[in-house]
Every structure is written in structure tokens, then in C-alpha cells.
Amino acid sequence: MHGQIARTNTMLREAMQHASRPMERRDLGAVAAMFASAFRGGRIAPGLEAYLERFCFGHPQTSPEVGSRVYESETGELSAAILCVPLRFRVEGQPVTARLLCNFMAVGETGARGAACLSRYFRAKRHDFLFSDTASDASATHWKTGGGRIMPIQSLEWCRVFRPVSAGARSLHRILRGEAGALVLAPLSLLDKAARRRRPLLVAHMPDGVSVQEVGATQFLVEARPMLGRFSVHPDWDPSEFAWLSQMVEANPALGPLRFSLIRDATGASIGTAAYCGTGQGRASVLNLVCLEGRERESVAGLLADFDRQGYCEARGATQPFLMRALQAHRHMSFRHRGFFCIAGRMPALHRALDQDLVYAEGLSSETWSRLLTDF
Incomplete structure (x- = not known):
């Protein structure tokens, strides 16, 4: 009897594995329809399929082994999918291809079976390094069941408000967050000026001796790479991958142009670097902020003061333990849940880094830039 049960379980696992397969370009139409059904009430936005092709197959390291995955039923219908982006990381100096797991979707009668099959495939013991920074509560449960860990601090978003009237108005509708919104909301600047006079702490002041300079992507990488060395797990950002990620950010109209900043102290030495996006006088979306150990306060204060100087109404970014x-x-800093940050893998070095809060994965090396979150 035990032998028969074991054979049956083996057959079930083989059947489920056969039904789960790497996503191919011929699946784009079905995946677009699935995405629309799962997340957009069935409406397929123009350009969605083309974006999915770029998202799922455009990365220079994409291959069937590390790309997106779908569940195909016995009838040939796709009823579940997980979109994945391969990202190069260093884990205690060793190059590793991590998989950023993004949209997890399931539809139709076989959707539940497909979701279970894909969840079984993405178990921690089967892969070196998996992570997601936008998991829902249900997805986080799948991660934990599969041997993953949920990181509570990295699951938060920080927000610093500079001009509360404009920030509140822009939150009412997406169209008000762009350059057109800046024109519509321009009269509110008078109310913000009054609010800032009444509440001086809304103004972010540059620390003594600190300066912030806008730089190009090349200088950002030169300065940021040594600063990433304080983390035993951090993005590698090789030139081809960084170029692709930058292009994906620039293609997201909800974020605005991609910019890079260098933060210096009174001696002119670099103490921090940042990558962020912003449109008009709206929100500054901080993708990455990394600094020398012990220079966190100056780097955060300098960057916020620079945003205030540029006229942004607020700044937001992912929370990291070293920045808390x-x-x-x-003052006027708030924190809110933005999606569960989940991480899994079979590498002992990865778990050592997690135990010591020495994992850095956010911004350009996360899902923040995806139009699938903010558009379509």
C-alpha cells in the first residue's frame, strides 16, 4: 500500500511538473488576457502585449530556465502564470542569478490547480535566490508555505511630505500626478506656502557641509558599487542589465524621468548616492538610496532637502533596516504597508545575510519600475 501511494504521489508530481512550463512568446496573448482578467476587470489596455514581451523576454539574461512560467492544462489552455525577471546579484561575492517574481495570476476552472502547481515549482529548496517586493497577503502565505521568509521592514514604504496641500490633491486622481496635473494644481502653491510658514518643520533643510549634485548613470554606478559592499547580498548591476533596467524605468510614464544624485560632505567626499524619478512638482519616487556606513542621517537629510529645493510636494521610497x-x-515622515517583501532560496549565505539584515534589494533591482503596477 505504501509503495502504491508513493508511486501515485510521484505520478502526480510529474504530471504537475509537465503542466508547468517556461513561458514562450506564443503565450503573450493568453498571458495578457489573463493579466487583464486577474488585475484589470478584463480590460486589455493598448500596448499591454508589447510591454509583456519586453518585460518577459527583453532582459539580457532571460532564458527558459530563469524566465516567466505558465501552467498549461490538459486542453492546452493557460490558466495560471508567474512573471519573472532574472537579476544578477552578489551573494558573499559569488555571482548569482536571482529571480524577481512579479505578477502571480490564475483564472478559470483550472486556475487554482495551476496556482498550486506553480507554487510547488517555486519552493525555496529548488532555487538559489527568489524574491518579491509586492506580494499580496495570499501570495505571502504561498511564500511561507514554500520555505520563504517575509521581511516586515522592507514591506513598508516611507513618505516625507513637503507641500501637504498639493500632495493631498495629487493623491485624488492619477492624472493629477503628471506634468498636466502640475498646471492644474499650480494655484495650490499659495496654500502650501502658507502651510510651510505656519509649520516650518515641513521645510527640509540641507545639513551643514552637505551638498547634492545630479550626475549621470555612469558616475552613479562608479560611486554606488563600493557602497553596496557593506551588504553581503546586493545587486551586481552589470552594464547590460543596468541599461535594460534604466530603459524600463524611462518607459514608465507614471514615474517620470530617471535621475541620479551624488551626496557629498564638507570635504567633497561622496557619502551617498540615489536613483529616483520625478515629474513636474509632484512626487519624487526614490528607487535606490545607498550610502557609506555611518553616514545615513546626512545622506537622507541631504536628499530630502534637495527634493524640497526642487519643489516636489512629497518623496516616497522603500524602507530598509539600515535607513530606519x-x-x-x-518630522512629517510616515510609513505604510506597500506589499509583502518575500525572499526564499537554498543558499546558506542568503540566510546568513537575512539574519544580519545584510540584504539589499530594492528600486532598480525590484518591481518598483514596472508599468504592470502603475499602468495598463
Whole structure:
């Protein structure tokens, strides 16, 4: 009896594995329809299929082994999918291809079976390094069941408001967040000026001796790479991958142009770097902020002061353990849940880094830039 049960379980696992397969270009139409059904009430936006092709197959490291995955039923119908982006990381100096798991979707009668099959495939013991920074509560349960870990601090978003009237108005509708919104909301600047006079702490001041300079992508990489060395797990950002990620950011109209900043102290030495996006006088979306150990307060304060100087109404970014004290030192700073940050893998070095809060994965090396979150 035990032998028969074991054979049956083996057959079931083989059947499920056969039904789960790498996504191919011929699946784009079905995946677009599935995405629309799962996340957009069935409406397929113009350009969605073309974007999915770029998202799923455009990365220079994409291959069937590390790309997106679908579930195909016995009738040949796709009823579940997980979109994946391969990203190069260093884990204690060793190059590793991590898989960023993004949209997890299932539809139709066989959707539940497909979701279970894909969840079984993406178990921690089968892969070196998996992560997601936008998991829902249901997805987080799948991660934990499969041997993953949920990181509570990285699951938060910080927000610093500079001009509360404009920031509140822009939150009412997406169209008000772009350059057109800046024109519509221009009269509110008078109310913000009054609010800032009444509440001086809304103004972010540059620390003594600190300066912030806009730089190009090349200089950002030169300065940021040594600073990433404080983390035992961090993005590699090789030139081809960084170029692709930058192009994907620039293609997202909801974010605005991609910019890079260098933060210096009174001696002119670099103490921090940042990558962010912003449109008009709206929101500055901080993708990455990395600095020298011990210079977190100056780097955070300098960057926020520079955003205030440029006229942004607010700044937002992902929370990291090494930045918490520096962020909490600011008035008019708030934190909210943005999606569960989940991570899994079979590498002992990865778990050592997690235990010591030495994992850095956000912004350009996360799902923040995806139009599938903010568009379509």
C-alpha cells in the first residue's frame, strides 16, 4: 500500500511538473488576457502585449530556465502564470542569478490547480535566490508555505511630505500626478506656502557641509558599487542589465524621468548616492538610496532637502533596516504597508545575510519600475 501511494504521489508530481512550463512568446496573448482578467476587470489596455514581451523576454539574461512560467492544462489552455525577471546579484561575492517574481495570476476552472502547481515549482529548496517586493497577503502565505521568509521592514514604504496641500490633491486622481496635473494644481502653491510658514518643520533643510549634485548613470554606478559592499547580498548591476533596467524605468510614464544624485560632505567626499524619478512638482519616487556606513542621517537629510529645493510636494521610497533611524528622525515622515517583501532560496549565505539584515534589494533591482503596477 505504501509503495502504491508513493508511486501515485510521484505520478502526480510529474504530471504537475509537465503542466508547468517556461513561458514562450506564443503565450503573450493568453498571458495578457489573463493579466487583464486577474488585475484589470478584463480590460486589455493598448500596448499591454508589447510591454509583456519586453518585460518577459527583453532582459539580457532571460532564458527558459530563469524566465516567466505558465501552467498549461490538459486542453492546452493557460490558466495560471508567474512573471519573472532574472537579476544578477552578489551573494558573499559569488555571482548569482536571482529571480524577481512579479505578477502571480490564475483564472478559470483550472486556475487554482495551476496556482498550486506553480507554487510547488517555486519552493525555496529548488532555487538559489527568489524574491518579491509586492506580494499580496495570499501570495505571502504561498511564500511561507514554500520555505520563504517575509521581511516586515522592507514591506513598508516611507513618505516625507513637503507641500501637504498639493500632495493631498495629487493623491485624488492619477492624472493629477503628471506634468498636466502640475498646471492644474499650480494655484495650490499659495496654500502650501502658507502651510510651510505656519509649520516650518515641513521645510527640509540641507545639513551643514552637505551638498547634492545630479550626475549621470555612469558616475552613479562608479560611486554606488563600493557602497553596496557593506551588504553581503546586493545587486551586481552589470552594464547590460543596468541599461535594460534604466530603459524600463524611462518607459514608465507614471514615474517620470530617471535621475541620479551624488551626496557629498564638507570635504567633497561622496557619502551617498540615489536613483529616483520625478515629474513636474509632484512626487519624487526614490528607487535606490545607498550610502557609506555611518553616514545615513546626512545622506537622507541631504536628499530630502534637495527634493524640497526642487519643489516636489512629497518623496516616497522603500524602507530598509539600515535607513530606519535616519528616516524616523524626520518630522512629517510616515510609513505604510506597500506589499509583502518575500525572499526564499537554498543558499546558506542568503540566510546568513537575512539574519544580519545584510540584504539589499530594492528600486532598480525590484518591481518598483514596472508599468504592470502603475499602468495598463
